Amino acid sequence: MTTPIRIGALAPLSPPGWVEAGQHLLAGIELAAADVNAAGGIDGRPLELIVRDTAADPQKAVAAVDELAGLGVVALAGEYHSVIARAAAARADALRLPFLCSSAVLDALTEQPTDWVARIAPAQSRGWRFYADFLLSAGHQRIAVATVPSVYWASGTRILRDYITPRGGSVTEFEMNSLTPAALCDELAGKGATALLLLVGHPEPAVSIVKAVRSDPRLGGVLIGAPAGPPELPEWLALLGEEGAAIPFLRYLPEQLPSLGLRVEAALRERLAQVPSFVAFEGYDTIAVLAGMLRSHGPDRARLAEAWPHVSVEGTRGRIGFSRVPGIGVWQWAWPPIQVVDREPAAPDRFRILRAG
Structure with a gap:
């Protein structure tokens, strides 16, 4: 039996978190993982998502990161709330666990510059x-x-x-x-x-x-x-x-979605039974990026953390790559459409x- 590659997914799925935003984020994450697996996975190995509810609670987020690291995830994805993502990022950095943040925009996502955290969403500034x-x-x-x-x-x-x-x-x-x-x-x-x-x-x-x-x-x-x-x-x-x-x-959407974005929009609309928000596209793009990194660099955590500057992945809203932006301590997609x-x-x-x- 082929061993799956595990990715941890964080989202606010219960109050006081913004549950609707968490549901859209998770819908995008799950759809992207399903698409990766339908296309043969990562060198024949399926992606397995392990989802944890942060409930907009920094302590729950930190505990979830610890648990997911112990369960052998190769990377973390997701989170909507900035303050919660900051707590998760700090813990992921300490554990040397790659974390691609989907939606949180707070400029100071980490206290110090780190190679273990990157971000899809634009900085708040x-x-x-x-x-x-x-x-x-x-x-x-x-x-x-x-x-x-x-x-x-x-x-x-x-x-x-x-x-x-x-x-x-x-x-x-x-x-x-x-x-x-x-x-x-x-x-x-x-x-x-x-x-x-x-x-x-x-x-x-x-x-x-x-x-x-x-x-x-x-x-x-x-x-x-x-x-x-x-x-x-x-x-x-x-x-x-x-x-x-x-x-x-x-x-954070373009005036006109590219072909991938249009296909994903239709699939998300069916999955959510409503018009998908930009947060759902951020979730999809997060897994699309991690899948591309896994194909090119393998599932080793340290090698993945070295891969951020080499990313070039076609996302739902354009081509995604990461760079160092002045004043931002994480690897940043500069910049998503706005x-x-x-x-x-x-x-x-x-x-x-x-x-x-």
Whole structure:
């Protein structure tokens, strides 16, 4: 019997993790593994995924990495939440276990530069500067952010402020642990902000904030934005309906998918019974890259970690390779395609591309 090659997969599959994002991520990972195996595996050896739920808990993530390393996985794939991925990356680095992170964008994914970790998703600084430029180009100089304590949200606020302030704008922060959505509306009405960005958890308090702002006649001209992307997934539409439209967010897709992307999109749509998000494509690309590395360098962990700079794999959104990017301590795909998108007010189940790059 042929011995399988084991890959560990991390995803938030239970609360307080964003379960819908985890399901999309895992759907992409599982589809890619199935495609690899249908094509004969890796030199005749099948890929075997061992999936672990991180539940948006750093301690669970670290325990999962330890367990998966003990089970003989040759590499780790996945994770959506940045703070959780950072904990997993630190542990993988300590254990000398290759980890290809699918979706987490936090720039400082590791404290120190490492050869054991790489990333498919773009760094937060790239995406959020792109988003900030979109806001300024649309005439929004006075930006408010509703936020909660988190390394990820604090990093996002800093990126926005560092980009917007030198260009004549301002960023005012509102801490939602001490404000109700109604109190936030009162604050906004007195501050003259033209845009409010949701740097908070989904579905709450994000959904309640959207409903409060949308129902406040004083704030009819305020743009609501959600750069981290919750409007991408169907749950947003189910919870908010038309109120969830016209809220710009970041997604990492090209304007036109290549042929592989179109085929994978159709398969993911069938697997998920809904339109796949960019997170599902990130999951697929992660396994496609690891499979390519396994074919060229074999299943030895150390040899895989040496392979990052040699990767050239056709992904669902373009050709993927890794390099060292200033200020980023992991091997980075520089860069995935990026868009600012929202849901059409007249047809909230459809998306509008507001800016692409």
